[in-house]
Amino acid sequence: MSNPGYDGIGGEELTISCFGWSADPVKKFIKACRDYSETQTQFFVIIYSRDRYGLAWQPKARKPIRLLETVHFDNQLKQDLLADIRNYLDPKTQRRYQTRSMPYRRGYLFYGPPGTGKSSLSLAIAGEFGLDLYEVKIPSVATDADLEQMFQDIPPRCVVLLEDIDAVWTDRSIASKPAQEGQPMQNCTLSGLLNVLDGVGSQEGRIVIMTTNRPEALDSALTRPGRIDMKVYLGNINRQSSREMFLRMFSPDLGFKTLVDMDELQELATDFARQIPDDKITPSALQGFFQHHLESPYDAASLIGGWVSEELAKRSDKEFEVITNHENGA
Numbered sequence: 001m002s003n004p005g006y007d008g009i010g011g012e013e014l015t016i017s018c019f020g021w022s023a024d025p026v027k028k029f030i031k032a033c034r035d036y037s038e039t040q041t042q043f044f045v046i047i048y049s050r051d052r053y054g055l056a057w058q059p060k061a062r063k064p065i066r067l068l069e070t071v072h073f074d075n076q077l078k079q080d081l082l083a084d085i086r087n088y089l090d091p092k093t094q095r096r097y098q099t100r101s102m103p104y105r106r107g108y109l110f111y112g113p114p115g116t117g118k119s120s121l122s123l124a125i126a127g128e129f130g131l132d133l134y135e136v137k138i139p140s141v142a143t144d145a146d147l148e149q150m151f152q153d154i155p156p157r158c159v160v161l162l163e164d165i166d167a168v169w170t171d172r173s174i175a176s177k178p179a180q181e182g183q184p185m186q187n188c189t190l191s192g193l194l195n196v197l198d199g200v201g202s203q204e205g206r207i208v209i210m211t212t213n214r215p216e217a218l219d220s221a222l223t224r225p226g227r228i229d230m231k232v233y234l235g236n237i238n239r240q241s242s243r244e245m246f247l248r249m250f251s252p253d254l255g256f257k258t259l260v261d262m263d264e265l266q267e268l269a270t271d272f273a274r275q276i277p278d279d280k281i282t283p284s285a286l287q288g289f290f291q292h293h294l295e296s297p298y299d300a301a302s303l304i305g306g307w308v309s310e311e312l313a314k315r316s317d318k319e320f321e322v323i324t325n326h327e328n329g330a
């Protein structure tokens, strides 16, 4: 029996009863629920967001695991990122941190133009490591107290995704004033954010991923090692990645039925990729192109040139300066 007055705060209490003296049916039922929940984590990532009152976390979506190979960016960087997370989550690392009195936490910054895979990569990481994902959209967090409450309620082992991190106020005096009519909504502050990142709760094995389209707007206090340990640039697509994306889109494993054999598909992929200029087109735009040509790899390969010319004519240039992790001492 579920409590109809449940307000989403804390855990919900359920009363399960059955006829007869034996507790076995209830035990079997609980085991079935547990097994089901474990199977779900093998195939799905549970995404939590704040409920509409901003009072508690609630499951917002259950997304099928996105494989890391479906997020295209620099392969070496991808391997380095995975190795770093794997090492961090290793129980030996946790013991080493604890015995040396170091806070057991890891922060990553994913930055780059819109539509280059920052959210997709965060989801793929949660799936790869079997973790739930807690989503915090910084522009919609009104005050530092709200942010603090959110962090207090997040469990230790999970991915915390802080999106659009550049939206924090750097000036505390502005944020502490109530929002005036006609003015933008107030927001949490940089010092509020630093507090929760350094807080006790965040030292228990969370992975904090921050995303931004404006890395240059971030305060150096936020990006210092210990808060952000690794910076990952997700940029426009290169030839190699566009080739991989082509092969993925027309892969026979995905149920694509075609008379094209694998050798021919490889050739088409090479021809397709040759027409994509390096670092000019976002992966999301290219994905949009594929969505119109999923029926035919021939059409995709023959029409891509014209589409690229149109895209280049539309785009406004914003160059991203790649921040090396070395620069940051991480």
Ligand SMILES: Nc1ncnc2c1ncn2[C@@H]1O[C@H](COP(=O)(O)OP(=O)(O)OP(=O)(O)O)[C@@H](O)[C@H]1O
Residues within 6 Å of the ligand: 070, 071, 072, 073, 113, 114, 115, 116, 117, 118, 119, 120, 121, 213, 234, 283, 284, 285, 287
């Ligand atoms: N690097 C990539 N590899 C594969 N698909 C990508 C990549 N980047 C973007 N996409 C596709 O484009 C869409 C938007 O991607 P996503 O939301 O992850 O981008 P984002 O960088 O987080 O964007 P924003 O900065 O606007 O939030 C998704 O459907 C995703 O599948």
